[in-house]
Amino acid sequence: MQQVKPHPGLEIDGFTLGQQLHKGGFATIWEVTHPLYRTAMVMKVPTILDGDDGPTIVGFEVEQMILPRLTGPHVPRVMGVGDFDVMPYVVTERIPGRSLLHDFASAPLPVSDVIEMAARMAAAVHDIHRQHVIHLDLKPDNFLQRESGEMVLVDYGLSRHDQLPDLLAEEFTIPMGTFPYIAPEQYLRQRGDLRSDLYALGAMIYELATGRKPFGDPEKLSQVRKRLWQDPMPPRGLRPDVPEWLQEIILRALEVDPARRYQSAAQMIFDLTHPQQVRLTERSHRLKPDGFWVVWRRKRVMRRVKSLGTPIATSSQIDRAPILLVAVDLAPEMEALSSRLFQSVKRMLTIQPDARVACVNVIKTARIGIDQTIDEYGNNLHVVRLVALKGWAEGIDLTDDRLTYTILENPDPASAVLDHALAVQADHIMMGARGHSTTRRFLGSVSARVVAEAHCSVTVIRLPERPEDQPSAG
Amino acid sequence: MRLAILTDIHANREAFSAVLADMADRQIDRIVFLGDFVGYGPDPGWCLDKAMDLVAAGAMAVRGNHDRAVGLADGTLNANARKVIDWTVDRLTVPQKMFLSGLPLVIEDGDLLFTHASANSPDDWIYVTNEQKARPSFLVSKARLIVVGHVHRPQLYSCDRSGRVAGHQVPIGHPLPLLGSRRWLAVVGSVGQPRDGSSLAGYAILDKSTNELTFRRVGYDSATTARKVRAAGLPEALAMRLIRGE
Incomplete structure (x- = not known):
């Protein structure tokens, strides 16, 4: 159990407590300093009563788990998290303004x-x-x-x-x-x-x-x-x-x-x-x-209702089932992007429950020379990709006739996607766009070309990039 | 330090190689095998050779119940499992059998404990499937994180400071922070014979520096493995369950 109680002057993990700023029902807030940080900071310490104080502890655990994962201007920046064995706490930047x-x-x-x-x-x-x-x-x-x-x-x-x-x-x-x-x-x-x-x-x-x-x-x-x-x-x-x-x-x-x-x-x-x-x-x-x-x-x-779980009503039904072509990048570094694409496809299917989904993945082949078609474990690359593509689509709840998988081989991925979209008469293409890079600026990106040349709507999924996400010196 | 934790490969070469390929780009420093290299599947020799190479290169490994059953007249396995083990024994080399018989039941690595089934009575092959079954592991071990396999379904339990054990949902592919305020027990999903309704091969990555655990699933060519199971004359049910993931 907690070994240390907070008090002015207490030093813990390099933080020194100043005066108590607030005393609430479940926690106290303290002004703290640290030799490595110049930012004004506060420490929140849960008031754990002796014995079994489950609710306070769990609430604080939840905060310790969630707060460090949030970034951006709308959340306080976390500077430190304390060990429950000594003294549980969270140190964040101090937001100068008053509460609402x-x-x-x-x-x-x-x-x-x-x-x-x-x-x-x-x-x-x-x-x-x-x-x-x-x-x-x-x-x-x-x-x-x-x-x-x-x-x-x-x-x-x-x-x-x-x-x-x-x-x-x-x-x-x-x-x-x-x-x-x-x-x-x-x-x-x-x-x-x-x-x-x-x-x-x-x-x-x-x-x-x-x-x-x-x-x-x-x-x-x-x-x-x-x-x-x-x-x-x-x-x-x-x-x-x-x-x-x-x-x-x-x-x-x-x-x-x-x-x-x-x-x-x-x-x-x-x-x-x-x-x-x-x-x-x-x-x-x-x-x-x-x-x-x-x-x-x-x-x-x-008064008899036990839950308000409600499906989203579709006010306007589309008169004909649209065909959604989804181009998936399966490279490991694109995982976050492909999972966002997956979520977007799922969302699209709630709006358009009658849609058919055609998943494609492009193996980029060399323009000249012989391509390696076998991976290091002796598996056929085409099969490996097909299996991975099916793995990606697991959880898209459609019958087999409404969910298809195709592996395209082409030296030019954009052309492969465009040609295939024409071939299946796609109504809508959904694909991810990789982040910005110098190479892409000069060579152009696959998604940019698909957007420019497609005969139908194209949705490009990006991972949000914001200047405030960049780490700041501190 | 990032550990990849693989368990219940069950002689499934396609699933094992798909997991190794998935790990290749994820900065893994060390591999931990939680046992059951053999049984159920058609490629015991290939899987054992691969695992032995990896252990020689620094991977850790413990023994599972199927590994133990090799060369033993063990009555605890079900009929299909026993049939495959008898089939397997004839196909293993002496070094492969020696590797299996030389594996420990439990490995403790700092505040981590690795074993095949459960920390309590590890040789009784207890299935940790609910909070009651998880509790004894927390009682006998002081480890901050206990990692087991055996159940073929990914699960996560925590034991809070008052000793209460709670099961948690297991999000796939997202790092879970293992809060220092609790102790944890992770049941890692099976590489070679998933049984949670998904046919994807399972494994987990533990990042010791950030104290985060990620359950992963990887697609593999289960149709090929199922074909091999049939070609080897092994029970049909074992082929079907690979495709269905049950």
Whole structure:
């Protein structure tokens, strides 16, 4: 068990603790310095009670696991992680600005401020979603602000990373979030939906716009359950100068059924920044909550609901099954890219469930001379590639007649893909693009040529590259 | 330091070579074999020669139940497994048999423990398939990470500071940070006879510097292996399960 308790002047792993900045229910925050870092830093130390304090420990483990994997301006940079045997802690850069709690105290804010702040909050949420993390405890206290304006999301103790084991999955004593902001599916103990974060965003924008929380300040979990059937007072009912389009955004985010909400934070940002393009529905006109009988009928249905797992409805069916040609690069260094391509194909298949998928891989042959067709273990290269291509496609759930595999041999990969696309009458080509390099700048890339010369749509998948991803000196 | 952990090759040359090829570009410093080089599959000689070369070059290896059954009238194997072992024995050379009989049951390497089936009673060939079966391994060993095979299905368990054992989902291909606040038990999937519904060959990479474990799956030409199983006159069920991965 923990050997050391934090106190001013304590030295641990090179960090020296200064004054205590904050004392919360589950952790204390300390100012720290380190001879190697000039950045201002803080240390978060969980308050582990004697004996079995499972919830605090697991929450802190989750944070220790997730936080170091996040990068970019919307998360605090991690400088050190402490050993549980001595003293568990996480040291991060200190974000100078105050939390949004301060701004929420002066809500309702002018509409222009609400929109601007909401868009910055949604941008931070989108950034962590992009990095496979659902926060699941979004509230004003967990948004800090950089001097440059970016919101920084903190406190990942309840978060879920979709590529890591969920240590909280079986912890029933864990708080499931902050009651005024949690989504109904979180009440039902579903932890895998990024749209839960969009619900919380909706609840916070509601509060910024009206000065009130959409469901008040429930203290007991049982009071949270009500939001499965009881709709909130529409913002315009409280504050008539809230524009209809903003009410549309807020109430859409607060839909009980995740399928009826925004499907990504990016969609929400788009609406917040393009008010004139927000499609107004009945939601935007409401001035009071649904009447007694409507709510009563809804309650009869909803109180039996055990989960809100919903498939994405396809509003428009495509009249003919499209053919999707997927060109896969199987080189080991392209693994991240090919797995992203795989995800994109899967996503494409949810939008176009009738699509046929033709997977191709190109063996680049020499223009002159004899090619090696056998690998070092004596396997035929063509067969090896075919097997690898099938391995890549495992998990694309289509019957055999709708999923095909082809290995093309050609000295010019772009021509191979283009010719094959014509041959199979592809409606759409999906492929990855390798990163930028000098060679590619001079010789041109395969994807660039396919895009330029294809007879159909082409989707090029890239791994996102951002300047802030570059390691900075520190 | 990056370790590649391979287990339950089961005389499947195509799967073994596909895994070795997959490892080639992944900066592996050392290989650990968790046993069951032979049994079920049609290429025991080739697989053993390859493994013996790798062990001579520095790989670590422990013995599995099929390896032990070579040259023993062992009643614990099922009928098909026994049939293949009897078929295998006639095809092994003396050095190959000596290699198998000379393998240890357990290897402890710093805070890591490698064995074929379980850390508790490693020669009872216990199948770690749930939290109850994983718990005794944590009780007998102080290792930070116990790595086993034998089940042919990738799994991951952790033991927290209060001694509670929890099973975790196993994402394929993504590095999992093995938090220092817990001890871990990883069941590595089989190279040569996967049984989790996927026919892809399984193995794992442990990065000791970042303390991350990655479960990997690799496509291989299972149709060829199945053909060889049939050509050798081995039970048909063993050919089918390679294709189905069950």
